[in-house]
Amino acid sequence: MDTIKMLIVGTVLLILTGLTLFFFRDQLFDFSNPMATKEIQIAETPLILDNVKEMAELFSAAYYSEIVLDTTRTDKGYIFNTKNQIIIIAGGISHAGTDLSKLNNGNIQITDSSCSVILPNAEIIRTTANPSDFLIFKEEGKWDPKEVQKLKVVCQQKLQENAVKSDLIARANKRSISLFTDLLKGLGFKKINVEIK
Amino acid sequence: MKIYYKIIALIFCVLLYSCKNKEVEKLNIETNSLPDQATLKSSLANLSNLGTVEYSLSKIISASDDQWYSVGSRKALMSCKANVIAGVDFAKIQISALNQKEKSVSIIMPPAQVILLDIPPAGFKIISVDEGMFRAKFTAQELNHTQQLAQKDIEQKIANLNILDDAKANASRFLHSWLKSLGFKVINIS
Numbered sequence: 001m002d003t004i005k006m007l008i009v010g011t012v013l014l015i016l017t018g019l020t021l022f023f024f025r026d027q028l029f030d031f032s033n034p035m036a037t038k039e040i041q042i043a044e045t046p047l048i049l050d051n052v053k054e055m056a057e058l059f060s061a062a063y064y065s066e067i068v069l070d071t072t073r074t075d076k077g078y079i080f081n082t083k084n085q086i087i088i089i090a091g092g093i094s095h096a097g098t099d100l101s102k103l104n105n106g107n108i109q110i111t112d113s114s115c116s117v118i119l120p121n122a123e124i125i126r127t128t129a130n131p132s133d134f135l136i137f138k139e140e141g142k143w144d145p146k147e148v149q150k151l152k153v154v155c156q157q158k159l160q161e162n163a164v165k166s167d168l169i170a171r172a173n174k175r176s177i178s179l180f181t182d183l184l185k186g187l188g189f190k191k192i193n194v195e196i197k
Numbered sequence: 198m199k200i201y202y203k204i205i206a207l208i209f210c211v212l213l214y215s216c217k218n219k220e221v222e223k224l225n226i227e228t229n230s231l232p233d234q235a236t237l238k239s240s241l242a243n244l245s246n247l248g249t250v251e252y253s254l255s256k257i258i259s260a261s262d263d264q265w266y267s268v269g270s271r272k273a274l275m276s277c278k279a280n281v282i283a284g285v286d287f288a289k290i291q292i293s294a295l296n297q298k299e300k301s302v303s304i305i306m307p308p309a310q311v312i313l314l315d316i317p318p319a320g321f322k323i324i325s326v327d328e329g330m331f332r333a334k335f336t337a338q339e340l341n342h343t344q345q346l347a348q349k350d351i352e353q354k355i356a357n358l359n360i361l362d363d364a365k366a367n368a369s370r371f372l373h374s375w376l377k378s379l380g381f382k383v384i385n386i387s
Contacts, residue, residue, distance in 0.1 A: 038262045040260050040261070040343055040346070041261065041262065042259060042343060042347060043260075045256060045257045045258065045259065047256050047350075047351060047354040047355075047358075049253075049254055050253040050254060050278075052251075052253075053250070053251040053252075054249065055248055055250065056249060056371045057248040058245075058246075058247050058287060059245075059248055059312060059313075061242065062241070062244050063239075063241050065239045093313075095244070095313065097244070100247070100371070103375070103378075110379060115379065125248075126313075128313055128314070128316075130314065130316045131344035131345045131347070132345050134341055136337045139338060143336075145337070145340050146323050149323065153317075153319045156317065156318055166241065168241060171243070175243050175244070175245070183287075183290065187376075187381075188297050
């Protein structure tokens with residue numbers, strides 16, 4: 001009789017252990033391939049603060065664009081020539097705005113409840129094309145890392161050229177005027193005139 | 198029979214030598230601007246951020262993908278420069294109290310925020326790329342991925358900088374000075 005009880009308890013324990021192992025297998029075991037290719041990792045390094053600059057730039061408009069840079073290079077051999085091609089897709093944002101640090105007392109005229117402000121002309125402050133904005137779409141042949149980096153710089157220049165060709169500066173001027181007019185209205189001025197130099 | 202082997206070996210050597218680069222032709226770069234195509238994104242947007250501080254940062258990037266079973270190592274060492282601009286939303290500046298007779302004004306300033314992170318491609322310097330004899334060369338895609346990892350790391354570490362405090366202080370100083378030039382004598386910024 002004791003043997004039968006022992007057998008039943010043993011079987012139940014065995015089933016419970018089996019079920020536990022089955023349902024919690026992912027938490028208990030790592031079935032990932034130990035020979036799998038490891039992704040590139042970067043070492044932990046500090047972020048160094050080189051410089052702090054005080055500024056007063058009113059970012060009033062932005063232009064986003066995407067370009068494709070298709071580059072080919074032929075390496076001449078003694079018998080065969082090899083063709084290298086790289087296609088980079090790059091996106092970037094150009095920010096335009098007004099440099100308010102150029103504002104001085106001469107640009108502001110106040111008489112009773114009227115205010116006149118002359119803002120400096122808007123300019124493209126910078127075009128950002130961060131690593132996450134680049135996609136290497138095609139890469140054939142040999143490409144030196146420094147060469148690829150130079151092509152990314154070309155991409156950034158092209159993105160800025162697109163922004164210059166667009167309506168960005170006019171849009172930025174219009175927006176700066178609107179922002180200043182709203183603020184001056186809130187400050188109680190009845191007659192407001194905001195102009196671009 | 199031996200002479201055939203010699204001829205084959207000679208042809209093989211000539212072919213191998215021919216693969217050596219004699220000269221490199223100039224790069225032929227074609228750019229196709231996609232915004233002209235209707236389906237792709239290209240847009241103008243209005244902003245209203247007052248940038249008041251810029252931090253210039255730098256970082257060393259050391260990348261590798263060595264495993265216990267790898268024969269030879271593969272490492273890349275780069276440095277990068279980044280700029281972070283922070284400020285306040287100009288459109289959200291609120292005037293809470295105004296007295297024109299006493300020339301006093303109270304302003305509520307919105308919280309400071311990071312406006313942009315700029316990691317220019319020109320700021321990346323490839324210091325060293327070390328690829329073992331039995332390892333493949335780093336592809337442009339892999340190195341771009343490495344730079345993206347560095348960008349993520351910078352984005353995370355920005356929070357530990359005091360940039361928002363500086364942005365707030367500078368915005369307050371700028372507004373104070375500007376309101377003074379508008380004729381206000383008592384200025385409260387909170």
